[in-house]
Amino acid sequence: MSDLAHYTRYHPRWYRRRMSVWWWLKDRAYVKFVLRELTSVFVAFFALLYLWQLRALARGPDAYAEFLARLQTPFFLTVDIVALVFVLFHTITWFNLTPTAMVVRMRGKRVPDPIVAGSNYVVWVLVSGIVAWILTRGLK
């Protein structure tokens, strides 16, 4: 055995029981954790989709119209709905974690968690409203 055994850094192979790749299906909290981690895939998807849209916009009206037609296909509508659900999950879990990640003090007293998390939601609604207003009304 000594010939075959090798250590990867931080992960000694001896005395480790093999764990299934599906370990997280055993408990709802684990499922939630894995889904939360997977939100990053949809974050990247949308960042790249938006970049693609900007490139189409740069190439001219025809290329842009072609891109918009692509967004209307059932495939993209379906993926966008799934992506929106995951992105919202990211937003909610991210905001709810801020009191844990960041302790805010005011006059020496710790600001209660619901207020720290809640202020994120207030700013979120405001920012979303401004963006929506610019893209629907502000450009006329």
Add this chain to the structure above:
Amino acid sequence: MSGRFTPLMWTLFSVGGTVAAFLFPVHLFLNGLAFPLGWLDAPSYDALLSLVQHPITRLYLFVMIALPLFHWAHRFRYTLYDGLQLYHLTVFIAVLCYGVALVGTAVAAYTLWNFA
């Protein structure tokens, strides 16, 4: 990973995550659903073009694309590493994830810089 790299990536992860949390839902809802399905009127090509040509809009779009890509790279790296137990591929996964984010950032910078 070396001493300075990982803290930098954690910072980009958290800033990018915050940018995505605040801005992505509204943009994804408008561009992915409300405009394609005709719930709301999409801006015309010319109106959108003149908006994007403004330097502040371009800076906004660069931040909105680049930072969330690094958020993804850092989080997905650990998702692959822990979730799929790919312990022997640590370096390969890191290079792949941060590499994709870097290429995306470069393309975004190039595209937005040339939007004149």
